[in-house]
Amino acid sequence: MSAKHVLASVVSVLAFLIIGFSVPAAAQDAPIQIIFWHAMSGSRGQVVQELVDQFNAQYEKGQVIAEFKGSYAETLTAALAGVRAGNPPHIVQVYEVGTRSILDSGAIVPIMEVSNGQLDQTKFVEPILNYYSIDGGLQCMPFNSSTAMLYYNKDIFAAAGLDPETPPTTYEELYQMGRQIIDSGAAPGAISYGWPAWILEQTFAMHNQLLANQDNGRSGLATEVYFNSDFGVEVLREWQRWAQDGILVYGGREYSANDPFLAGQFAMLVQSTSSLGGIQKNASFELGTAFLPRIPGYEMGNNVVGGGCLWTMAGYSREEYDVIWDFFQFLSATEQDAAWHKGTGYFPASNATVAALEAEGWFEQNPNFLTAFQQILSGEDTIASRGALLGEFVTIRDIVGAAIEEVLVNGQDPKAALDSATAEINQLLADYAALNQ
Amino acid sequence: MHSSSFPSRWLPYLLIAPSALLVVIFFIYPALQSLYLSLYRVNLVRGQYLYVGLENFERLLNSQEYINSLVTTGTFTLFVVVVGLSLSLLLALGASQRLRGFSIYRTLLIWPFALSPAIVGAIWALITDPTIGVLTNGLKSIGINFNRVTSSSDAFLFICIAATWNMLGYNVIFFLAGLKNIPPELLEAASLDGANVWVRFWKIVFPLLSPTTFFLLIMNTLYACFEVFGLIDVTTQGGPGRATNMLIYKLYNDGFKNINLIGSASAQSILLLIMVTTLTLLQFRFAGRRAFYR
Numbered sequence: 001m002s003a004k005h006v007l008a009s010v011v012s013v014l015a016f017l018i019i020g021f022s023v024p025a026a027a028q029d030a031p032i033q034i035i036f037w038h039a040m041s042g043s044r045g046q047v048v049q050e051l052v053d054q055f056n057a058q059y060e061k062g063q064v065i066a067e068f069k070g071s072y073a074e075t076l077t078a079a080l081a082g083v084r085a086g087n088p089p090h091i092v093q094v095y096e097v098g099t100r101s102i103l104d105s106g107a108i109v110p111i112m113e114v115s116n117g118q119l120d121q122t123k124f125v126e127p128i129l130n131y132y133s134i135d136g137g138l139q140c141m142p143f144n145s146s147t148a149m150l151y152y153n154k155d156i157f158a159a160a161g162l163d164p165e166t167p168p169t170t171y172e173e174l175y176q177m178g179r180q181i182i183d184s185g186a187a188p189g190a191i192s193y194g195w196p197a198w199i200l201e202q203t204f205a206m207h208n209q210l211l212a213n214q215d216n217g218r219s220g221l222a223t224e225v226y227f228n229s230d231f232g233v234e235v236l237r238e239w240q241r242w243a244q245d246g247i248l249v250y251g252g253r254e255y256s257a258n259d260p261f262l263a264g265q266f267a268m269l270v271q272s273t274s275s276l277g278g279i280q281k282n283a284s285f286e287l288g289t290a291f292l293p294r295i296p297g298y299e300m301g302n303n304v305v306g307g308g309c310l311w312t313m314a315g316y317s318r319e320e321y322d323v324i325w326d327f328f329q330f331l332s333a334t335e336q337d338a339a340w341h342k343g344t345g346y347f348p349a350s351n352a353t354v355a356a357l358e359a360e361g362w363f364e365q366n367p368n369f370l371t372a373f374q375q376i377l378s379g380e381d382t383i384a385s386r387g388a389l390l391g392e393f394v395t396i397r398d399i400v401g402a403a404i405e406e407v408l409v410n411g412q413d414p415k416a417a418l419d420s421a422t423a424e425i426n427q428l429l430a431d432y433a434a435l436n437q
Numbered sequence: 438m439h440s441s442s443f444p445s446r447w448l449p450y451l452l453i454a455p456s457a458l459l460v461v462i463f464f465i466y467p468a469l470q471s472l473y474l475s476l477y478r479v480n481l482v483r484g485q486y487l488y489v490g491l492e493n494f495e496r497l498l499n500s501q502e503y504i505n506s507l508v509t510t511g512t513f514t515l516f517v518v519v520v521g522l523s524l525s526l527l528l529a530l531g532a533s534q535r536l537r538g539f540s541i542y543r544t545l546l547i548w549p550f551a552l553s554p555a556i557v558g559a560i561w562a563l564i565t566d567p568t569i570g571v572l573t574n575g576l577k578s579i580g581i582n583f584n585r586v587t588s589s590s591d592a593f594l595f596i597c598i599a600a601t602w603n604m605l606g607y608n609v610i611f612f613l614a615g616l617k618n619i620p621p622e623l624l625e626a627a628s629l630d631g632a633n634v635w636v637r638f639w640k641i642v643f644p645l646l647s648p649t650t651f652f653l654l655i656m657n658t659l660y661a662c663f664e665v666f667g668l669i670d671v672t673t674q675g676g677p678g679r680a681t682n683m684l685i686y687k688l689y690n691d692g693f694k695n696i697n698l699i700g701s702a703s704a705q706s707i708l709l710l711i712m713v714t715t716l717t718l719l720q721f722r723f724a725g726r727r728a729f730y731r
Binding site: 073077080081083084104105106107249250251252253256259260263265391392394395398401402405406408409410420424428431432434435436 | 478479480481482483484485487501502566567568569586587588589674675676677678679682690691693694695697698
């Protein structure tokens, strides 16, 4: 066989491969398909799929295809990579810390535009609306919203001689009750935190403390954070004192504190409201919930809304946006919104749903579902209490998480830990601003 | 001497072209891309590239966090190599005895290596769970409080042990093969000359095993530097504090969770490449020379 023959056969194989791969792309005359990337695993993912199936069953102009893309961080990264590669999904669920990143990607269409101006923003529960209103309007479709609250074990409270119906409302009360719980031997520890870095952010907002300049990053790109302010240091000093006295048990960065709480290792847990369903189901004790305890002497702020929002990506046709808008309307209709809330523990997104749930007596039968809701509705709406929007928020939360661990686990001085974290974060923000002007 | 059996001068090149192409596409090109990106600050989504020269490297070398990560990785590597290799050799010596049923025992020893680091992490995370872990509760009953969530040193030890265990099977296989290649007559002659077990091991077995040991030294170093990502991600996620924030994990965090740090992540990968290459060359130079090849 001569070289020519070999060459010819190689070329023909290559040509075959190229043609073979490019043919399917040409066939495209199907009905409108809307790709929806989400980060809801387990039972939450099932609820998402059920809602999507319901929509598809009764809708004729198109189909929504829901795809689970992994954790929130992975979903966001995948969507941004999709933008870069020219094939983003139509809809992507982004968690609250990713808000700045997805917005600054310049690759999204605000919800107002998607709805052709038909969206009535006031139908959403106010704190949720406030969080996602940037540059003068709502940017994305509120979907799964949550916040942090205090869970407590009423049995341990009773065993320690405390009133199970009176959870602590201030830091000092928490400390005294914690003392009593461990001194009486009712539990080895008194309190633990899920998502400590997020709880620190919540604590800032609750006490009406700004977390970053540029109006918490809402009127422009923030370039400076205030984690090491007197307030931040005071909070961490307090937490450190609890840790040193055995009252606070460090429980990891995400949900790992839930299990020891359920096992009765400590009496109280500060955790996302989205854990309510799971904790309520698995608790072998009587569960109580309450507002987060406060430090007296500071102005009233509010808890920040966490969770996720549905963003619509740019680059698609008007027909596709119409289908997306129909899908969004379906999701936020009272029936589906209520099903979502009951199935997951996330807040109902619209005021109408809240009214319907009240009328039906849902909150009376499930008072723990009401706690967090009342908590966000009882706060003050200020710039600080709307929560900060920061570029690189994911990394920032990691940095703060590590600093908190240095303080609680390794006994580092709170001021020193927060100073170095703040310096590191400011550097990140400066780089971010330079790239996103 | 003309011994080519190819009909054409070009055919050999054509035949290696596919594999060469793969190497270029999947290794050379990304490496060059990293080198390029390490000189920039990048916003991938918006396609903005800001030339910053060596600033990415400069910042890394001046960053306490990076130095800390370097020291952690160094200590960890030392642990995996020294403890891992000693333990594996001990196990291999035991397993090389000719006894009934030992083939099953040998097979069992190899199992850990069949698991990916992420699975190893999940298994060890369960065993050492602060609340329900078998090991933690066992230790608690004898008065030792081991908590990888609330103690930085426990977390570090935990990663060291899990990683060493993961590599154990691999090491044992190679040591077993190495031991099998040692001619029994040498050992027999030595014992006739009155050499005891200890002397036989250090004077005959260990030197003859040196090529295997040297190979494993390199493989374990590479494992410790590059492959522990999954293990860390499913267990400690670099914490508590920064106790288990190894270079490779920090690199992932900066490069993937955090799209705008891709320049810094590229610089880290270049530095890591330089370090591991240097380490491997040093090993070849000093340990490799002592390896005794028959």
